Amino acid sequence: MIEWVHPGAILIIGAVLVPFLKGGIKQVYLLLLSALAFAAIVSSSHGTHGVVHILNQELVFGRVDRLSLVFGYIFGIMSFIGFTYGLHVKRDGEHMAALLYAGGSMGAVFAGDFITLFIFWEVMAFASLFLVWFKGDKASGEAGYRYILVHIFGGVCLLGGIIIYYANTGTLEFNAVKVGGPAFYMILIGFLINAAVPPFSAWLADAYPEATIMGAVFMCAFTTKTAVYVLIRGFAGTELLIWMGVIMAIYGVVYATLEGDARRLLAYHIISQVGYMVTGIGIGTEMALNGSTAHAFAHILYKGLLFMGVGAVIHMTGKRKLKELGGIYKTMPITMLLYMIGAFSISAFPLFSGFVSKSMVVTAAEESHIAWAVLLLTLASSGTFISLGLKLPYYMFFGKDSGIRTKEPPLNMLIAMGIAAFLCIAIGVWPDALYGVLPYPVDYHPYTAQHVMTALGILLFTALGFFMLLKKLDPEPTISMDTDWFYRKGGMLFLKIAERPVALVDAFVSELYSTIGFRPAKRIGGHLWEFDGKAVDGAVNGTSWIAQITAKVINFIDKYFVDGTVNGLALFVDIKSRILRRIQTGDAQNYALVMLLGVVFLMGVYYFY
Amino acid sequence: MKIIDWLADENNRGTLKKASYITLFIVFVADFFVHRHHATFIWDNIPGFGAVYGFVSCIVIIRVSKALGHAVLMKKEDYYD
Numbered sequence: 001m002i003e004w005v006h007p008g009a010i011l012i013i014g015a016v017l018v019p020f021l022k023g024g025i026k027q028v029y030l031l032l033l034s035a036l037a038f039a040a041i042v043s044s045s046h047g048t049h050g051v052v053h054i055l056n057q058e059l060v061f062g063r064v065d066r067l068s069l070v071f072g073y074i075f076g077i078m079s080f081i082g083f084t085y086g087l088h089v090k091r092d093g094e095h096m097a098a099l100l101y102a103g104g105s106m107g108a109v110f111a112g113d114f115i116t117l118f119i120f121w122e123v124m125a126f127a128s129l130f131l132v133w134f135k136g137d138k139a140s141g142e143a144g145y146r147y148i149l150v151h152i153f154g155g156v157c158l159l160g161g162i163i164i165y166y167a168n169t170g171t172l173e174f175n176a177v178k179v180g181g182p183a184f185y186m187i188l189i190g191f192l193i194n195a196a197v198p199p200f201s202a203w204l205a206d207a208y209p210e211a212t213i214m215g216a217v218f219m220c221a222f223t224t225k226t227a228v229y230v231l232i233r234g235f236a237g238t239e240l241l242i243w244m245g246v247i248m249a250i251y252g253v254v255y256a257t258l259e260g261d262a263r264r265l266l267a268y269h270i271i272s273q274v275g276y277m278v279t280g281i282g283i284g285t286e287m288a289l290n291g292s293t294a295h296a297f298a299h300i301l302y303k304g305l306l307f308m309g310v311g312a313v314i315h316m317t318g319k320r321k322l323k324e325l326g327g328i329y330k331t332m333p334i335t336m337l338l339y340m341i342g343a344f345s346i347s348a349f350p351l352f353s354g355f356v357s358k359s360m361v362v363t364a365a366e367e368s369h370i371a372w373a374v375l376l377l378t379l380a381s382s383g384t385f386i387s388l389g390l391k392l393p394y395y396m397f398f399g400k401d402s403g404i405r406t407k408e409p410p411l412n413m414l415i416a417m418g419i420a421a422f423l424c425i426a427i428g429v430w431p432d433a434l435y436g437v438l439p440y441p442v443d444y445h446p447y448t449a450q451h452v453m454t455a456l457g458i459l460l461f462t463a464l465g466f467f468m469l470l471k472k473l474d475p476e477p478t479i480s481m482d483t484d485w486f487y488r489k490g491g492m493l494f495l496k497i498a499e500r501p502v503a504l505v506d507a508f509v510s511e512l513y514s515t516i517g518f519r520p521a522k523r524i525g526g527h528l529w530e531f532d533g534k535a536v537d538g539a540v541n542g543t544s545w546i547a548q549i550t551a552k553v554i555n556f557i558d559k560y561f562v563d564g565t566v567n568g569l570a571l572f573v574d575i576k577s578r579i580l581r582r583i584q585t586g587d588a589q590n591y592a593l594v595m596l597l598g599v600v601f602l603m604g605v606y607y608f609y
Numbered sequence: 610m611k612i613i614d615w616l617a618d619e620n621n622r623g624t625l626k627k628a629s630y631i632t633l634f635i636v637f638v639a640d641f642f643v644h645r646h647h648a649t650f651i652w653d654n655i656p657g658f659g660a661v662y663g664f665v666s667c668i669v670i671i672r673v674s675k676a677l678g679h680a681v682l683m684k685k686e687d688y689y690d
Contacts, residue, residue, distance in 0.1 A: 253670060254670070254673070254677065255674075257671060257675065257678075258678040258683060329617065336613075366649045366650070367649070369649065374650070378662065379662075379666040379669070379670070382666035382667055383666070383667075383670045386667060386670060386671065398617060449643045449644060450643050450645055450646065450647075453639055453643045453659065454640070454658070454659035455659065456636050456659070457640055457658075457659030457660035457661075458659045458660070458662060458666070459663060460632065460633055460636050460660070460663070461633065461636075461637075461659075461660040461661070462664065462666065462667040464629075464633060465663075465664050465667030465668050465671070466667055468668075469667075469668065469671050469672075472671055472672075472675055477686055478678075478683040478684060478685060478686060479685075479686050479688055479689075480683055480684070481681070481682045481683075482682075488689050
């Protein structure tokens with residue numbers, strides 16, 4: 001009898017078989033894998049499983065407790081929904097990447113030590129990269145490079161932090177990290193990058209809208225929520241996070257208000273919603289941590305549903321800009337209804353899931369008497385409703401008729417959205433089911449008259465304001481500058497700066513060679529020629545012969561040797577500048593390889609000393 | 610589906626508007642009669658606070674975001690090309 005099966009391993013090892021299966025069998029196989037992984041999570045008993053000893057280190061693959069289990073449940077459910085949604089996708093690579101990615105996130109959640117966590121962390125980063133790249137156009141290629149560069153940076157920060165942590169404490173167990181010191185901050189930055197906390201957030205809104213339709217559904221669920229999990233585990237009660245979380249919540253709302261690309265708008269609202277979770281983690285009371293966990297759980301479902309709804313519209317119409325859409329409800333009414341369930345959930349309408357989870361975080365802030373956080377989080381929730389409950393559906397499904405006539409998406413997409421929509425309402429109507437699996441005991445009742453009426457007041461009067469200012473919100477054909485400006489424009493600046501010295505060196509080297517090589521040779525040749533002319537009447541032909549030959553030799557040297565050197569150097573410089581330029585346009589494999597080698601080197605240093 | 614068609618129909622705009630205003634009014638007024646079991650902050654005791662705060666939030670978010678966007682953040686779509 002096997003004591004414990006790693007749910008992530010089921011998905012990761014199962015991915016190997018995908019290319020060998022065809023058609024219906026492959027579809028059943030994908031659903032079966034995610035169902036098996038979910039079953040493995042549900043049947044896990046509390047305790048420590050899967051302990052492996054390597055190089056005097058204890059790797060714990062299965063730390064199962066209430067906190068890791070609740071994240072495991074939702075990751076299992078979301079994998080199943082995601083694969084249902086993507087059943088029609090033909091490309092094996094996409095399914096394999098999704099399996100590795102979902103498996104990696106489960107591995108990270110059940111990891112009991114930092115090394116195991118780091119390994120699965122990197123599996124997630126690289127697997128999700130392919131979910132971006134498989135979209136296959138130029139924009140996704142470039143966004144993918146930027147995505148992986150940011151995540152490699154985050155991974156290196158995390159690894160560096162882990163090594164210092166080990167040096168300081170002598171243990172690699174992953175528990176609450178002690179405040180202060182470089183290890184604390186490096187691990188924190190590694191986590192914050194994946195949680196998309198500003199200023200480390202630009203990668204999310206940059207990459208997710210460029211992912212494949214199925215890929216974006218997976219990505220919106222796993223990366224940020226794994227980060228929320230590790231932050232709860234390692235950094236609960238870090239006051240800095242309250243500030244960062246509230247800023248995040250507002251920041252996402254502001255950018256979403258400006259955004260005209262449907263999936264980028266959704267992406268900014270991931271950042272906003274994760275802001276609530278990060279705030280809860282910063283507050284750090286049992287109520288707050290419960291709230292963050294519950295909100296992560298609810299968020300994965302409704303955000304998955306929103307991405308699926310918008311994905312379905314993009315799949316059927318091929319358009320993603322709100323400006324080009326409108327009037328779609330006539331031919332996609334079911335998609336529209338399911339999307340609206342997600343929108344009501346994220347906006348925290350009573351009887352929908354967001355209402356019972358988001359309010360836990362706000363109430364926790366209330367109990368800790370952090371008035372400004374309460375007010376700003378409430379303001380942000382009004383912004384959520386503006387963008388996702390009003391603006392996006394208005395311009396996509398209603399509004400000015402774009403004349404696009406299409407039909408409902410494939411049945412598997414509708415079923416996947418149906419499951420997510422059902423769960424969103426189920427949690428909203430019956431919150432105790434969710435409260436029962438939270439890490440700490442819950443004594444909280446969301447459905448009081450006061451709470452319901454306040455929520456309705458906020459939401460409905462937000463709607464009033466929205467319709468009054470509707471003209472102001474017409475989508476504009478712009479992109480918004482974000483912190484990725486620094487590495488996107490910065491990269492171009494670097495290129496410009498780098499080009500000038502290269503060009504200068506090129507000119508200098510040419511000049512140098514023509515001064516000390518070419519010109520003197522020519523002069524000597526000229527003198528000899530002159531001498532030859534004067535010596536003709538001396539009838540000594542030999543002299544002129546010698547002179548001529550010498551001149552020819554010097555000419556020859558000049559032509560093939562000096563010129564060659566000059567040309568060769570110019571060529572070398574040219575190649576170098578080409579390489580530099582290539583790196584700039586994003587040939588990041590080289591960077592990735594160098595960093596990977598660096599990681600291997602660091603690990604080597606760490607093991608042998 | 611009929612409901613959606615009815616809602617989207619131009620001819621029903623007026624009825625819809627009236628219904629919306631009545632709903633808003635009811636929500637606003639109903640807040641005055643709600644039993645307030647806990648009040649952590651001052652505004653928890655102000656009836657109709659949610660409605661006012663929601664409305665103000667909406668205006669502030671749209672105005673400030675758009676102002677910020679037009680002043681600094683928004684660039685042409687080929688900005689990075």
